[in-house]
Amino acid sequence: MLVADTYLGHRDDATVAEDIDTSDHATVVLSDTERQRSRVRTETTDGCDLGIVVARDLADGDVLEAEDGTLVVVELAAIEALVLDFADSDVSPTAALELGHAVGNRHWNLAVRDRETLFPVTDSKERMETTVAELLPADVPTRYEHVPPTTFDDEGVDHTHRDGTGMHDGGGHAHDHGVRTIDGGDQ
Known part of the structure; x- marks a missing residue:
């Protein structure tokens, strides 16, 4: 070898x-x-x-x-990602927060590219689609795309919850959600 x-x-x-x-x-x-x-x-x-x-x-x-x-x-090797395309949508702050809360509770990594949000497919497509469908405005199309795995690498963005600070009040645990903002050319 x-x-x-x-x-x-x-x-x-x-x-x-x-x-x-x-x-x-x-x-x-x-x-x-x-x-x-x-x-x-x-x-x-x-x-x-x-x-x-x-x-x-x-x-x-x-x-x-x-x-x-x-x-x-x-x-x-490229990985598959669920892409939510907000380009032609006026998503309300309430809808955005509800969607963010739902996917955050599932600990999905995400990347933001222009007016799109990408999630690596880590569960069945049906489950992921069901999760977002209930909270996604009707004018936001979804699709799947193959992207480099580095799309979801955390670039130093820390989204740690700290018990007792008002940021999180349920259990005193910390975790990193792996949120990354990328430009349109990083595909």
């Missing part, structure tokens, strides 16, 4: 790109779960058994080096 254990950088870095261009490299496609693990056993796209041992979350385009000098380019 080939083991990639050295992080070299990103394929967009000039030096790394040159190394890729001048070598016989391998490519691996990782799931969202795999990219966040420090140790993964998988296969390259050409079927070579590969172990990845790095102490960092991996991103699309990261380049690793195996112990034999082989470069390994990381690609991320």
